[in-house]
Amino acid sequence: MLRVGVMVSGGGTNLQAILDAIDAGKIRNASVEVVISNNPGAYGLERAKKHGIDAICISPKEFADREQFNEALVAKVDEYQLDLVVLAGFLVKIPQQMIDKYEHRIINIHPSLIPSFCGVGYYGLKVHEAALARGVKITGATVHYVDGGMDTGPILLQKAVEVKEGDTPTILQRRVMEEAEWVILPQAIDRIANP
Ligand code: GAR
Secondary structure, eight states: EEEEEEESOOOHHHHHHHHHHHTTSSSSEEEEEEEEETTTTTTTHHHHHHHTTTTEEGGGGGSSSSHHHHHHHHHHHHHTTOOOEEEESSSOOOOOHHHTTTTTTTEEESSTTTTSSOTTTOOOOHHHHHHHHHHSSSSEEEEEEOSSSSSSEEEEEEEEOOHHHHHHHHHHHHHIIIIIIIIHHHHHHHHHOOO
């Protein structure tokens, strides 16, 4: 059984897609052991609690400096003896010591077709604003392994999504989630759990 930890900063709809896929048997041989957030108000934490999963907040504001926050984060991940860490809308830079320790064991979902609209400053709605501003006709989502860079790790899965006439960033964000993110993130976990 693959022991999975999910890290969230916000709504946690990708977390929900993972939990639903496990319940539906679409992700086999994996269990979510813990959900960790940097944000005490993250609805993802509530989703975890409703599912009977440990929900833990580690806020940078509780620590004297970044180094102490990073150490606490890594210590918590270590404590749960995780085989896979899933960044599902986690908007904090992963400490280098964790990337080194968990090489090929951290994956991230990004709401564009990397290498478009990714890297520093591209997260959440900003990604879709940029895609619409550029006028692309196709966008999508990417699941990739996390390395020392920003959205630079090896790509696991991608899925394309059509941009439609009259899309707003919010409408496009929702379509990318429904048609791509909530599909490929569970698929990637199932693939890792069942090589
Ligand atoms: C998702 O669209 C995810 O791809 C994005 O944040 C959103 C979180 O939504 N992540 C990034 O932009 C990472 N660079 P959720 O909390 O409802 O899953």
